[in-house]
Amino acid sequence: MPRDYFQRSEPIPYDPEAGPLDLAFRHYRPDEVVMGRRMEDHLRFAVCWWHNFVWEGGDPFGGHTFERPWFPADTMEMARHRADEAFEMFRLLGVPFYCFHDHDIRPEGETLAKSVARLDEMADYLGEKQDASGMRLLWGTANLFSNRRFMAGASTNPDPDVYAWCAATVKACLDATHRLGGANYVLWGGREGYETLLNTDLGRELDHMGAFLSKVVDYKHKIGFRGAILIEPKPQEPTKHQYDYDVATVHGFLRRFGLEDEVKVNIEQGHAILAGHSFEHEIALASALGIFGSIDMNRNDYQSGWDTDQFPNNVPEVALAYYEILRGGGFATGGTNFDAKLRRQSLDPGDLLWAHVGGMDVCARGLKAAAAMLEDGTLERLRAERYAKWEGSDLLERPLEAIAEEAVAKGIDPQPRSGRQEMLENIVNRFV
Template identity: 70%
Template sequence: MNGYFDGIAPLKFDPNSSELAFRHYDPDEIVLGKRMEDHLRFAVAYWHSFAWEGGDPFGGRTFDRPWFSDSMEAAKAKADAAFQLFEILNAPYFCWHDADIRPEGATFAESRKNFEAIIDLFEEKMATSRTKLLWGTANMFSHRRFMSGASTNPDPDVYAWSAATVKLCLDATHRLGGENYVLWGGREGYETLLNTDMGQELDHMGRFLSMVVDYKHKIGFKGQILVEPKPQEPSKHQYDYDVATVYGFLKRFGLENEVKMNIEQGHAILAGHSFEHELALARELGILGSIDMNRNDYQSGWDTDQFPNNVPEVALAYYEILKAGGFTQGGTNFDAKIRRQSLDPVDLVAAHAGGMDTCARGLKAAAKMLEDGVLEDMRKERYSGWQTPEAQSMLGADLVTVAARVEAEGINPQPRSGRQEILENIVNRYV
């Protein structure tokens, strides 16, 4: 088979090009003392880019990819196409689920054999490619066996199958030098409380995650274990609802120092938050690990997983990431898919190029805001009253002492402007 992306040259940084090129993403540009590529750490998502067939809730497959069949030959052809795209994009990283890369077998052993053969192929390809593995994960939500969850399933055999699957995928991630391992509980929740023992399911989920962490240390995996929050879809309610919910779960099981967050823009919106809210909270809690970069269509009530194209939104996200010190082992994974009417190979290349340019613009705007310090100076000034000895002493006092001070000093506070519009205007100067 000829290369799927034949005829498409590797993309270069050329702001004035009339051809397909990067116009803002220059991997070698220095931003806050670090190369742009090392800040952004882009990853191509194997599932949306190569496994998704172009369906939506009301229609099936629209894409016609030469590897769309359940055979090992097709899986190998898919890997050939993937690494060809990685080369065109000069992508630093990629990510996968087990089900993305191998055909399903009739038994676990057969699926494992198929999976390990593709991991062998990946290892061979990665030996001559600059593209590394950002993270691996297990798909424990698509197959019908997971319709009632994976670690939270009422059937102990499904729990066992899920544990074996995660072990297999974590072993492979470790073998390929992956820098993270992600768990997303797509079915870890419920459709109705009428048939759900929530306490038992949460206990099982906590035990399962503890086993994953223990195994990470047993095999010497140095990557981060990440949980990806999402509020619903496909489940009515998922236990990993948002960053705050997951943090409470981690605290309950003593895992807050072992597990961090992989935060997705689209999931943050579905939870009723902004992306920057989830990032800021994870930063404050010390659990910001990595991100999935995409966007939702705000006219649709569901997770459309589109490539990012909103620079102001992206800039505010990277502002929070830079405030956290930037990525260490995490990165920017494009958990995004082209539209089901975008049928050609070049559409997939252009989507990534546009997303990478959007992130580059957002990163530079965020870096400039942070460097100039205007937002942080105004934030500091707003809370400056807390720097006085009297204010600090209240934080160690009891309620009676604080109340007595109000009357003794005749405290009569007057409201002060939060200056929201001024701050929004300042952000707009950068984006």
């Protein structure tokens, strides 16, 4: 494999004065302190393996467009080369974290046993590279959706052998994640759903999925993995309906199986949009429900009905997302992963760098704006004032008929107050 794919040795610098075609950070500076924390520690950026190093640029109407020297990684030799280039890109970008699926880092073996062995071998290789570079693993995960064996579901498959396959695979991936010091382990149920209700036993499949997740949590405790288990909600695509539809749905599912204190969510902007929500809604809801974990910072296009996984580029949107994250106390184990892919026409090595640099800068601006809004305090003060009449009220504790009796007796006649939405939006615009 030819090396030096990116044709530069120096990491991308921070240089706000750089010219329009110069590759430089204009806003992200890892050591800059925001609300008492280094920017790097706030944002906890991660680069994903799959879109950057595995995806070849295909779409439903066309084949590959990218011609990377590391394609196809169908041998262990090539898998290692691919890893070398990945870590080289991490270095150039100056990100602290990365994420992977088993499928991304090793070619599948002819048997389950061989696939597991290859995963272990590559995990060792990545461990060495982590040690050498200081890179850390934000999360590992298992690809339980690409191979045709998963076409009818992973843990919800009608065939128990597939369920068993998934158990073996998740165990291996969790082991590897644990060994590599991963901060989280993610489950995205891309095939946990259905194409038609006509062939689906909805209740049974939900039960199987709940039992599976419980096992994963049990195993995590057995091996002493201290990272968080995260579910990544998505409403549909590739399925017509995905069981982990959105944050509220995942929350109900966790409660049903008594897992609401064990599992959290990894929220992706694009998936929020597909489910009919704003990104900040999903974050705020997860915080309110106590299950906020991590984010995938990649957007969809509002004019498209599918998951475009584009790099973020709208600072006001990103600022509102980080505002909810900061209001909730910031990331614990989670971080900002770019589950984002280049447009398939972005062929050049430099496009990989431009995309991440741009995304990181957008996030840095968003974070700083969010912090400034919080520190300014006007928004939170106005929010608190809006509910101020509840302070000292005992209404929540009294029975319906008592409240009713008093309300009638007093002859209350509540008058509405302005919600001041436009003023609040203008206040936000002072900061973004």
